[in-house]
Amino acid sequence: AQSVTQPDIHITVSEGASLELRCNYSYGATPYLFWYVQSPGQGLQLLLKYFSGDTLVQGIKGFEAEFKRSQSSFNLRKPSVHWSDAAEYFCAVGAMDSNYQLIWGAGTKLIIKP
Amino acid sequence: DSGVTQTPKHLITATGQRVTLRCSPRSGDLSVYWYQQSLDQGLQFLIQYYNGEERAKGNILERFSAQQFPDLHSELNLSSLELGDSALYFCASSIRDSNPTDTQYFGPGTRLTVL
Numbered sequence: 001a002q003s004v005t006q007p008d009i010h011i012t013v014s015e016g017a018s019l020e021l022r023c024n025y026s027y028g029a030t031p032y033l034f035w036y037v038q039s040p041g042q043g044l045q046l047l048l049k050y051f052s053g054d055t056l057v058q059g060i061k062g063f064e065a066e067f068k069r070s071q072s073s074f075n076l077r078k079p080s081v082h083w084s085d086a087a088e089y090f091c092a093v094g095a096m097d098s099n100y101q102l103i104w105g106a107g108t109k110l111i112i113k114p
Numbered sequence: 115d116s117g118v119t120q121t122p123k124h125l126i127t128a129t130g131q132r133v134t135l136r137c138s139p140r141s142g143d144l145s146v147y148w149y150q151q152s153l154d155q156g157l158q159f160l161i162q163y164y165n166g167e168e169r170a171k172g173n174i175l176e177r178f179s180a181q182q183f184p185d186l187h188s189e190l191n192l193s194s195l196e197l198g199d200s201a202l203y204f205c206a207s208s209i210r211d212s213n214p215t216d217t218q219y220f221g222p223g224t225r226l227t228v229l
Contacts, residue, residue, distance in 0.1 A: 032214040032215075036220075041222075042222060043116060043118070043204060043206075043220035043221050043222045043223055044204070044206075044220040045116070045220070046217050046218070046219075049215075049217070051214070051215060090157060094214040099169075099170050099212050100212045100213070100214040101147075101159045101162065101170050101172060101212070102159060102218070103159075104156060104157040104158070104159075105156075106156045107156065107157070
């Protein structure tokens with residue numbers, strides 16, 4: 001069965017600093033990979049997704065993620081964070097043997113220091 | 115605004131009671147997904163409907179049921195409520211049936227508190 005691990009429950013970064021949020025998955029083949037963001041009191045919004053092709057994926061709000069098959073990772077990055085990026089970030093996996101239903105990581109809460 | 119609406123926004127009820135959560139998908143979307151987000155279990159997929167038919171089940175309790183109506187809105191019914199059912203319940207919608215290339219658009223959620 002697939003699983004998703006986000007090893008960092010909280011991350012604190014200064015405004016303007018770079019950001020990397022980690023995501024590791026467990027699956028035999030290449031799954032479909034997603035990053036969602038949940039702002040306080042809001043639903044989840046898709047930041048980006050990876051299915052195949054170029055392993056560096058660009059998303060909304062200046063985010064990007066890189067798929068590394070050898071490390072079973074799909075880490076999310078942003079070169080310079082803004083206070084408005086404070087939110088919870090979820091990595092998710094969809095795979096054929098689960099009918100592509102999304103399996104979610106536990107989330108990483110991003111705190112921005114002024 | 116994702117275009118997915120959920121009502122009510124908040125719901126407070128007592129153990130043993132039954133509640134109904136409602137979801138209206140984005141215009142044109144045929145699939146509706148229900149998720150539960152709780153502090154101890156995280157975000158979990160419950161059930162999916164496509165054009166009125168149940169298509170996939172996740173970790174949905176037998177006390178919970180759902181349906182999708184001809185106008186494509188969906189309702190999630192939770193009965194014999196327990197304290198542990200307190201959570202945020204999200205609905206999401208997408209255009210097609212279980213196609214991972216389609217984005218799932220999430221509603222703002224219904225926060226259920228069971229006292």
